[in-house]
Amino acid sequence: MADNPQIILVGTGAVGSFYAGKLSQAGARVSVVCRSDYDIVSRNGINIGSVWGDFHFMPEMVMRNIAEYNGEADYVIVATKVLPGIDVPGIIKAGISPKTSIMLLQNGVDIEGNIAAAFPKNEIIGGLAFICVSRSDYGEVVHQDFGRIVIGRYPSGESEKVDLISKLLIRAGVPCEKDRDVIAARWKKLVWNAPFNPISVIGGGVNTQEMLGAEPVYNLVKKVMEEVVLLSEKTGHPVPRDVIQKNLDDTLVMKPYKTSMLLDYENRRPMEVDAILGNALKIARDAGVSVPCIECLYGILYLLNKQNISRK
Amino acid sequence: MADNPQIILVGTGAVGSFYAGKLSQAGARVSVVCRSDYDIVSRNGINIGSVWGDFHFMPEMVMRNIAEYNGEADYVIVATKVLPGIDVPGIIKAGISPKTSIMLLQNGVDIEGNIAAAFPKNEIIGGLAFICVSRSDYGEVVHQDFGRIVIGRYPSGESEKVDLISKLLIRAGVPCEKDRDVIAARWKKLVWNAPFNPISVIGGGVNTQEMLGAEPVYNLVKKVMEEVVLLSEKTGHPVPRDVIQKNLDDTLVMKPYKTSMLLDYENRRPMEVDAILGNALKIARDAGVSVPCIECLYGILYLLNKQNISRK
Numbered sequence: 001m002a003d004n005p006q007i008i009l010v011g012t013g014a015v016g017s018f019y020a021g022k023l024s025q026a027g028a029r030v031s032v033v034c035r036s037d038y039d040i041v042s043r044n045g046i047n048i049g050s051v052w053g054d055f056h057f058m059p060e061m062v063m064r065n066i067a068e069y070n071g072e073a074d075y076v077i078v079a080t081k082v083l084p085g086i087d088v089p090g091i092i093k094a095g096i097s098p099k100t101s102i103m104l105l106q107n108g109v110d111i112e113g114n115i116a117a118a119f120p121k122n123e124i125i126g127g128l129a130f131i132c133v134s135r136s137d138y139g140e141v142v143h144q145d146f147g148r149i150v151i152g153r154y155p156s157g158e159s160e161k162v163d164l165i166s167k168l169l170i171r172a173g174v175p176c177e178k179d180r181d182v183i184a185a186r187w188k189k190l191v192w193n194a195p196f197n198p199i200s201v202i203g204g205g206v207n208t209q210e211m212l213g214a215e216p217v218y219n220l221v222k223k224v225m226e227e228v229v230l231l232s233e234k235t236g237h238p239v240p241r242d243v244i245q246k247n248l249d250d251t252l253v254m255k256p257y258k259t260s261m262l263l264d265y266e267n268r269r270p271m272e273v274d275a276i277l278g279n280a281l282k283i284a285r286d287a288g289v290s291v292p293c294i295e296c297l298y299g300i301l302y303l304l305n306k307q308n309i310s311r312k
Numbered sequence: 313m314a315d316n317p318q319i320i321l322v323g324t325g326a327v328g329s330f331y332a333g334k335l336s337q338a339g340a341r342v343s344v345v346c347r348s349d350y351d352i353v354s355r356n357g358i359n360i361g362s363v364w365g366d367f368h369f370m371p372e373m374v375m376r377n378i379a380e381y382n383g384e385a386d387y388v389i390v391a392t393k394v395l396p397g398i399d400v401p402g403i404i405k406a407g408i409s410p411k412t413s414i415m416l417l418q419n420g421v422d423i424e425g426n427i428a429a430a431f432p433k434n435e436i437i438g439g440l441a442f443i444c445v446s447r448s449d450y451g452e453v454v455h456q457d458f459g460r461i462v463i464g465r466y467p468s469g470e471s472e473k474v475d476l477i478s479k480l481l482i483r484a485g486v487p488c489e490k491d492r493d494v495i496a497a498r499w500k501k502l503v504w505n506a507p508f509n510p511i512s513v514i515g516g517g518v519n520t521q522e523m524l525g526a527e528p529v530y531n532l533v534k535k536v537m538e539e540v541v542l543l544s545e546k547t548g549h550p551v552p553r554d555v556i557q558k559n560l561d562d563t564l565v566m567k568p569y570k571t572s573m574l575l576d577y578e579n580r581r582p583m584e585v586d587a588i589l590g591n592a593l594k595i596a597r598d599a600g601v602s603v604p605c606i607e608c609l610y611g612i613l614y615l616l617n618k619q620n621i622s623r624k
Binding site: 214216295 | 526532610614615620
C-alpha cells in the first residue's frame with residue numbers, strides 16, 4: 001500500500017469528512033459511503049472551510065453502499081454517530097477484506113468491542129478527534145477550532161497501520177498522537193464528555209461557561225469527572241488524576257462552547273446516550289464500581305432523548 | 313381560646329386557603345394576609361371547589377400586612393412557598409405575641425430551624441399536607457384529590473395547640489394525624505418529593521407515569537428515595553425502609569400526575585430548590601453522609617431555576 005493506502009470513509013459527517021479530506025490531501029486514495037448527502041457529494045465532493053486553510057475533498061468513489069467498492073481497502077474509517085439504530089458491522093461488512101484495518105473515529109467508551117467481535121481477524125484502531133467542526137450543509141464542512149487527533153491500536157499496542165495513518169495526517173498538517181493504550185485515551189476524553197455533553201442538555205441548553213459559572217454545577221461536573229477517572233483506574237486503564245483539574249481550568253478559559261450533544265438535542269437528532277454514559281455505566285456495574293452521578297445523568301438523559309426523538 | 317382560636321394565615325395559595333377555610337368551618341376565627349390577591353379576597357373571600365363539597369371561606373380580616381391585626385393570634389399559619397426571597401420572620405413578626413404558635417404548612421425539610429431561631433419563645437408546629445389542590449384564579453381554589461394532613465410539634469413531642477388544630481380539622485372532615493416526630497414526617501414526605509418534583513422538571517416536563525415508565529428513571533427515583541431514607545436514619549429521625557417501595561407502588565397506580573414543581577417551572581415561578589433538595593444536601597454534608605444523586609439533581613435544578621427566573 002506504500003504511502004497511498006486505499007481508504008473508505010463511512011459517514012460523511014463533519015469529523016469524518018475533515019480527517020478523510022486531510023488523508024486525501026496527504027496522498028491516500030479515499031472513497032466515501034454517504035446516505036442523505038449522496039447526490040451532492042458525488043457531484044461536488046466536500047468543501048471544507050478550515051481555520052487551517054480551506055480545501056476541497058473529492059473522493060475517488062462516492063457510494064451509497066460499501067458493496068459498490070471495487071478494490072481491497074487498507075482501511076475502513078467509521079465516523080458515524082454511535083447510536084443503537086446504526087448497525088456498523090452490517091454497514092461495513094461488504095467492504096472488509098482480510099487486510100482491512102477498521103478505524104473507529106467516534107465518541108465514547110467501549111465502542112470497539114462489538115466491532116472486534118464481528119471482525120475478529122481484522123485490526124481495530126481507535127481514533128479520537130479533539131476538534132470543533134460542523135457540517136453547515138450537505139457537502140459543506142466548517143472547521144472552527146482545534147483539530148488534534150489521538151489514534152491507537154485496539155485494545156492496545158502499536159501497528160504499522162497506525163503508524164501510516166499517523167504519518168499521513170501529520171503530513172497534512174494534523175497534530176496526531178499515537179497512544180499505546182487507546183482504551184485509556186477514550187476514558188481520558190470521556191472525562192470531558194461525560195459531564196459537559198449531558199449537562200449542557202439536561203441543564204436546559206447551556207454552554208460551558210453557564211455550567212461552570214454556577215457553583216453547584218461546577219461541583220457536579222467535577223464529581224462526574226472523578227467518577228470517570230475512578231472507573232478508568234478500576235478497569236485497568238488509569239487516567240491521571242490531574243486531568244480533572246486541567247479539564248476544568250482549560251474549559252473555564254475557553255470561549256463559551258455549545259456541546260455537540262446539545263446541538264443534536266436541539267435539532268431533534270438522537271443523542272449518543274450510550275456511548276457517552278450508558279456504556280460507562282455498564283462497565284461500572286460489571287466491575288462493581290459505584291458511579292451515582294453518571295447513573296443519575298444517564299437516567300435523565302435517557303428520558304430526554306426518548307421524548308426528543310418521539311416528538312419528531 | 314377554647315374551641316374558636318384566633319388564627320392568621322399568611323399566604324393565600326391553594327394549600328393555605330384550603331386548610332384555613334376548613335379551620336374556619338370548624339369555628340376558628342381566621343384572618344388572612346394576602347399580597348397580589350388582596351382586592352379580590354377582601355371583597356369576595358375565597359371560593360373552594362372541593363371533591364369533599366364546595367365551600368366559601370370568608371376571613372374575619374383580610375390584611376396586606378400582619379401589623380394590621382387587632383388582637384393576639386393563637387396561631388400564625390405560614391403557607392407561603394419556601395424561597396430565598398421570602399423572609400418569613402420579617403413578614404410574621406408583627407403578628408407574633410408570646411402566646412402565638414407558629415405553624416409552618418410548607419414543603420421540604422429543615423424549614424423550621426430559622427423560624428425557631430427567630431422566635432425562640434414561641435411554639436413551632438410543622439404541618440404537611442398531602443393534597444392535590446390548586447389556585448385557578450385569585451380567590452378561587454380547586455381541591456382535586458386527597459387532603460390528609462400531618463402535624464406535629466417542632467422539634468418533637470406533643471402540645472395542646474397541636475391537639476386543638478387537629479381536633480378542629482377533624483371536625484371539618486379533614487383526615488389529620490398527629491406525629492410526635494415531625495422531622496421524621498418531613499423526611500418521609502421528602503421520600504416522594506425529592507425524586508419526583510425535580511425529575512419532573514429536569515426530565516423535560518414529564519408526569520409520574522412517564523418517569524416510572526423508563527427503567528433508568530425508575531432506578532434513579534428509587535436511588536434518590538434511598539438517599540433520603542439514609543439521611544433520615546443518619547440524622548436520628550428514621551423513615552421505615554418499606555416506605556420506598558410503597559411510594560413507588562402507590563405512584564405507579566396513581567393517575568399520571570404533574571408535580572407542583574413542574575407547574576412552577578412552566579409558569580416561570582421560582583421553584584423550591586432548597587426546601588426540596590438544597591437543605592437535605594446541607595444536612596448530608598454536615599452529617600458526612602454521601603447523597604450523590606441528590607447532589608446531582610440539586611446542581612441541575614439550581615441551574616434550571618436560575619435560567620427560568622432570569623428569563624422572566
